[in-house]
Amino acid sequence: MAHTQPAIDLSPKVSDEIRKTTCYMCACRCGINVHMKDGKVAYIEGNRDHPVNKGVLCAKGSAGIMQVNAPSRLRAPLKRVGPRGSGEFEEITWDEALEIAVSWLKPIRENDPEKLAFFTGRDQSQSFTGLWAQHFGTPNFAAHGGFCSVNMAAGGIYTMGGAFWEFGQPDWDHTKLLMIFGVAEDHDSNPIKMGLGKIKARGAKVIGVNPIRSGYNAVADEWVGITPGTDGLFILSLIHCLLKAGRIDLDYLRRYTNAPVLVNGDESSPEHGLLLRDEDGKMLVLDRRTGKPAPFDDPDVVPDLAGTWRKAGVTHRPVFQLLAERYLSEDHAPEAVAERVGISAKRIRHIAAELARVAFEEEIEIDQPWTDFRGVKHDKMIGRPVSFHAMRGISAHSNGFQTCRALHVLQILLGSVEVPGGFRFKPPYPKPVAAHPKPHCGVTPGKPLDGPHLGYVQGPDDLCLKDDGSPARIDKAYTWENPMSAHGLMHMVISNAYAGDPYKIDTLFMYMANMSWNSSMNTSGVMKMLTDKDENGDYVIPRIIYSDAYSSEMVAYADLILPDTTYLERHDCISLLDRPICEADAAADAIRWPVIEPDRDVRGFQSVLVDLGARLGMPAFVNEDGSAKYKDYADYIVNHERKPGIGPLAGFRGDGSEKGRGAPNPDQLDRYIENGGFFVEHIPDEALYYKPWNQAYQDWAVGMGLYDSPQPYLFSLYAEPMRRFQLAAEGHGDRQPPEHLRERVKTVMDPLPIWYPPFEDGHVDPEEFPVHALTQRPMAMYHSWGTQNAWLRQLHGRNPLYVPTKIWEANGFAEGDWARVTSAHGSITVPVAHMAALNENTVWTWNAIGKRKGAWALDEHAPEATKGFLLNHLIHELLPPKGDGMRWTNSDPVTGQAAWFDLRVKIEKAAAPEESQPAYPAIKSPVGQGPANLAWKVGK
Ligand code: SF4
Secondary structure: OOOOOOOOOOOOOOOOEEEEEEOOOOOOOOEEEEEEEOOEEEEEEEOOOOOOOOOOOOHHHHOHHHHOOOOOEOOOOEEEOOOOOOOOEEEOOHHHHHHHHHHHHHHHHHHOHHHEEEEEOOOOOHHHHHHHHHHHOOOOEEOHHHHOOHHHHHHHHHHHOOOOHHHEEEOOOOOOEEEEEOOOOOOOHHHHHHHHHHHHHOOOEEEEEOOEOOHHHHHOOEEEOOOOOOHHHHHHHHHHHHHHHOOOOHHHHHHHEOOOEEEOOOOOOOOOOOEOEOOOOOEEEEEOOOOEEEEOOOOOOOEOOOOOEEEOOEEEEEHHHHHHHHHOOHHHOHHHHHHHHOOOHHHHHHHHHHHHHHHHHOOEEEOOOEEEOOOOEEOOEEEOOEEEEEOHHHHOOOOHHHHHHHHHHHHHHOOOEOOOOOEEEOOOOOOOHHHOOOOOOOOOOOOOOOOOOOOOOOOHHHOOEOOOOOEOOOOOOOEOOEOOOOOOOHHHHHHHHHHOOOOOOOEEEEEOOOOOOOOOOOHHHHHHHHHOEOOOOOEOOOEEEEEEOEOOHHHHHOOEEEEOOOHHHOOEEEOOOOOOOOEOOEEEEEEEOOOOOOOOOOOOHHHHHHHHHHHOOOHHHEOOOOOEOOOOHHHHHHHOOOEOOEOOOOOOEOOOOEOOOOOOOOOHHHHHHHOOOEEEEEOOHHHOOOHHHEHHHHHHHHHOOOOOOOOOOOEOOOOHHHHHHHHHHOOOOOOOOOHHHHHHHHHHOOOOOOOOOOHHHHHOOOOOOOEEEEEEOOOOOOOOOOOOOOOHHHOOOOOOEEEOHHHHHHOOOOOOOEEEEEOOOOEEEEEEEEOOOEOOOEEEEEOOOOOOOOHHHOOOOOHHHHOOOOHHHHOOOEOOOOOOOOOOEOEOOOOOOEOHHHOEEEEEEEOOOOOOEOOOOOOOOOOOOOOOOOOOOOOO
16 A cells, blocks of 8 residues: 655645734724735734734634625715615716715705714724714714613713723633623624633633523523513612622722712702712712711721711711612512512522622732822732623613613622722723713804714703703704713614604715614614605605615615725724723724725725815814815824824824824834734733722823823712702702603612613513513624625524524424514514523524615525514614603613613414515615625635
8 A cells, every 4th residue: 555645735825925904894803914815815814912812713703805805895986866775876986976975065064064964883983983073063973882782881981980891801810700691792702702711711600691592601601591671680689689698898899989978868958869079079978087077088088888977957878878778678689579580589699699709708819019099008909709791681771771880880899890800991991980071062053063972971961952952963862861872872863864853954974884774673664764755755864875885785775875995995993082902901902904905996984084074174174274184094093183192093103112192103004014903002010900099000091191180080889970860850950851751860860770671561561572582693793794794694694583492382383483473563474493591481583684685785585685584673763652642762761772672572373484574675786796606716
């Protein structure tokens, strides 16, 4: 027998060159090495030096190669020639497209800027798009946060000056128990996978709380299949158990939270329920040494959590007493909530005991001295190694804001925030809520808005209301309906514009937001709103400009299309001014740059905005002589200064050696490219934990330009800004809610977290609609972004409705069956599949897999269009009428977050139709249809 083997090159050269940039196949922003061969993308791998992914690449990231070669890429600017919704367009030049845009936008800016509504989807340049909208002068700007996870962001920032995901992370190196709530697999993809790998290798425990056991919950050591919308009730019961057992960190509460701060107890005062302050505005605590109030930051004060202060016949009590009184009530006992949450009382007690055991009996000590903001020196860092992570599952409910607040209160009571083993902030967080801007809505024709659009209100005076009390914004953000809508309400823009409520607009300008399909509630209704005409035969929403890189469903509903590039063909910055890529122990930012040039007549959307800004004479985009200030977005990234020395990128400033602060450096982008596409600056050891109170961290943050002066603060177990809204509802002050909202504001703006049933429960008959219906996001598909991707479609080309055993058996379902699913709003008929690891009253499906025929250059018979479906058809932006003459929005009443997951349905077996219902006629594709087989081979 011959022993010779054929000569095979086992390590063929993959590429001629490697270009390092940032992935954009989801929002995690991993570093990637793009291997180039013959000038084309040959292969994508993870960048091992990158702070986010350290070389790890997911299925989506490696499939980027099919994203940049997708047949659905738009090729040139388009002008609508058929009726809206038909998909009939003609290609035009960029000059023509920009002239049309300017001819629409210029008169609006000069006469009535609020007639422009400019909303963007899940893009990563909001500090830039926000600046553009501000200089246009319209109050109508926001990104996608209102329909995504603003409850999580706002709940965190109002409670502890930071939140999960982009704002913070578990201390993966030290945590011993991680509890995740409502975490879907696509959000925080590689970082959480790497973190889970790390802690599981160490033997740490993971508890997953989610009605659905997929992804991260499937690898958790313990799965808690909670009833949707009851997480807040469960968390408050855990708090009850911990308080009852005395298993809370009193020292931490005294030093770093407003637990000891005195609350005004004078019921006759317009300040009743606000925190007591001295004449310098400093919060007062009761000093145990003197029995008298003293400023909270006095280094010698010994705060008393148990005492009360009596003055002028009024007793003032510390926050902690109000908190303990509320949550020690038997209403929060495990036995009182068990049935509703779907978790036994015994199990709730067991989980509370486990949290306490790990926090207090497995305490970590790190031998690292540090000094707090009071000047007190500590010789070590004490860790409570319990950490939490949460996502949309708990926040996309009408009780989501208070649920997120409850979770943070639980973390704080355990003393497990910003300590070793706990939850840690990522720069530029922590940042106290008072250090954020407030929202602005002051319009002057021809001039910029009076400040940034989005921010954090401190009380009714900060609401965006006109003089007559009507909403200043088209989405009604920052009104009594949703006072703390920190990310706007994108899901209400189209329906409000259509209704002319609060006013009519002229032009709707959107970017990367598939609003006629998977990004909208009431999808059929939205298609109608976008195409309806008034009595004059004009479209009710007169003009729509849309920018996207792909032929998504929304394209067909626009009048003018500005085609964007793919992520490998563009400049971008992942900025500290926006949503950066920092880690808990480092500040970091990154760029994208054109590793390939577009082969189509497309332009990066941000560069188009730079051009439009100059053509419209917007101050941020023109020099004094009226000439364009920036050549394109790359020029803006390098030379824009938000304030002197602070620009979009923190690295390689000045002569190239300056970090955080420094003059613009014309070579900055080259330096980023040389460095692998990112910049990272590590936090000194003595500043790594206790960041909100750590002098060394505060000084480091000022040096990096994150703050202008140190900003130490106390965590807000009690959220005073909420109390100001309650006071208004109780009849105090000049700005009070309208009568129909008074009771609701009193209830939901409680400064201590509360739980109330999801609103849909009170608007439909739970006996008629007994089943909860949810979506999850798969690991391999980020919303609809992977829809056109030839590799990823093979993983998720269709989506059954997953049905738990109880409902499966009750309906006599068998594999291959179909079901009719009906909500108070609509009905769908879809394929079903059995899943045992599921809350017994919940059905679910993957999000955004179903497609409209004709979109994304897919075959009209593609499984996404025939077997795939959307749950969106069952959800309305307004709740069903309940006989009070009102139509309430399907949103959280504090922030306005879209309450996607409040949905209740009934389910019954149905004859199999030809395709999923409802089925819509095909829309014409402006880019034709892709080939049946798509292959990509570079080199020989
Ligand atoms: S996790 Fe997201 S950013 Fe990272 S490689 Fe995957 S798709 Fe790209």
